[in-house]
Amino acid sequence: MIHACVVGLGGRGYGLLRHVLLKNEDIIVDAVCDLYEDRVARAVDAVKAVGMTDVKGFSDYKEALNTKGLDAVFVFTDWSTHAQIAIYAMKKGIAVASEVGCEYTLENCYNLVRTQEATGTPYMFMENCCWGKEELLATAMARKNLFGTIVHCSGAYGHDLRREVSYGHVNRHYRFDNYKNRNCENYPTHELGPIAKLLNINRGNRILTVSSFASKAEGLKEYVQTRADATEEMKNTVFKQGDIVTTVLTCAGGETILLNLDTTLPRSYSRAFTVRGTKGMYEQNTHSVYMDGGKEGWDPAAYYREAIGNAAAYEAEYLPGCWKNVTPEALAAGHGGMDWHAYKAFTDALQKKEAMPIDVYDGATWQAVAVLSEMSIQQGGAPQAMPDFTNGAWFKRPSKDVCDL
Secondary structure, eight states, rough: OEEEEEEEESHHHHHHHHHHHHTTTTTTEEEESSSSSSHHHHHHHHHHHTTTTTTTTEEHHHHHHTTOOEEEEOOSSSGGGHHHHHHHHTTTTOEEEEEEOOOHHHHHHHHHHHHHHOOOOEEOOOOOGGHHHHHHHHHHHHHHTTTTEEEEEEEEEEEEOOHHTTTTTTTTTHHHHHHOOSSSSOHHHHHHHHHHHTTTBHHHOOEEEEEEEHHHHHHOHHHHHTTTOOOOHHOOOOOOSSSSSEEEEEEEEEEEEEEEEESSSSOOOOOOOOEESSSSSEEETTTEEESSSTTTTTOOOHHHHHTGGGGGGGHHHHHHHHHHHHOOOHHHHHHGHHHHHHHHHHHHHEEEEHSSSHHHHHHHHHHHHHHHHHHHHHHTTTTOOOOOOTTTTTGGGOOOOOOOO
C-alpha cells in the first residue's frame, strides 16, 4: 500500500482526490493540506467517508509532509509552488506526483533535477494528455513507421478560460495573477507532452531552441466589460497575456514542433495534436489519417470530408491495450480516462520500483518552455536555447513510452 499526502485541494485537487485517488485500492490518504480551512475540512470528510478515518488536515505543507510513514505526495497546488513542495518532499524521501503547470525560472527546473538526482527519490510529472486515446493511437502508428520519418508535430491548448481566469480572485484561483503579470506560453505541456514522448525528447533527441510570438491582449478585457457582476479589480486590470501565443521548437533530430496557446477568446476545446511524416499524417481535430499513395486524381476537399473519423479503422490493430481494456471506472474518473491512466502509472511504477514514465527531466524540460517563451516574446521572438537538463545523457537514454504500444 502507498501512504500518501495530498497538497492542494482546489477544483483540480479535490476532484482528483475523490474520483481517482480514493478509488485506487493501492492508496491510503493519511494527510490532506490546503491554505484554506474549508477546503481541508471538505477533503477530510471525503477521505473519512471511504473509511480512512485516521486522515489529518493541515494548512502548512511542511507540517503535512512530516506525517509519519508517508510514501508519496500528490501536488495539486498553484503552479508557483509545485517545485518548492516537490523539492522539500524529495529531500525527505517522499515520492512526488506533480500536477502539470508551468515554471517561472530555469533555476527552479534545475533544482528539481538536482534534487531528484541527489536523493534518488521518485518524481513523476503528471501530464495526463500523454495517455490521451488519440495521442497514443498516433504514437503507436508512428512506432510502426506508418507515417514514415516524422518531420513535424503540432498541438494546442485551445480552451476558453475567460471566466476561470477573470474570476480568479473571486474563486481563489491562481490563473488571474498569471494572466495579469506574464506573457508567455503558460501551459505548454498538454500539447507538448505527447509530442515529446513521440519524438523521444530526452531519450535520443532533445529540444534545442524555443521561439514565441504573442498577439495583443484583448479577449479578457472585453469579456470583463460584459459581466454585470465583474469586480472593480477585474474591470481595472490590464492583462499582459496575449490572446494567442505561437511557439516554435526545434529539435536535435531535425524535427520542428508548433504549439499554440489560445485561452482568452471564444472557441471550442481542442488539443489539435497533429503528426506529419514522409508517408502520412494524423490529425486529432478530425481523428483522421492520410497515407501517401491515395486515389489518383482525388479531390482534396472531398477526400478531407471523407477522411473525417477514419482513424477509428486503425484502432483495432494499433490502439494500446490500456485503452482497449479500459474500465467504466477509469472513463468516469476524469478527462475521459486519462487521469486514471496517469495516476495508475505512478502508483504502479512506485510499487514496482520502476522508472517513472514521465520523469524529472521531462518535467523540467517541458515546463522550461514557459520560461523561455516569456524571454523570447520579450525579445521579439528571438530563439532561446533550451538547457540540457540531462547533462548529455539524452544522447544514449533509451526510448520509453508511457505504456506498451
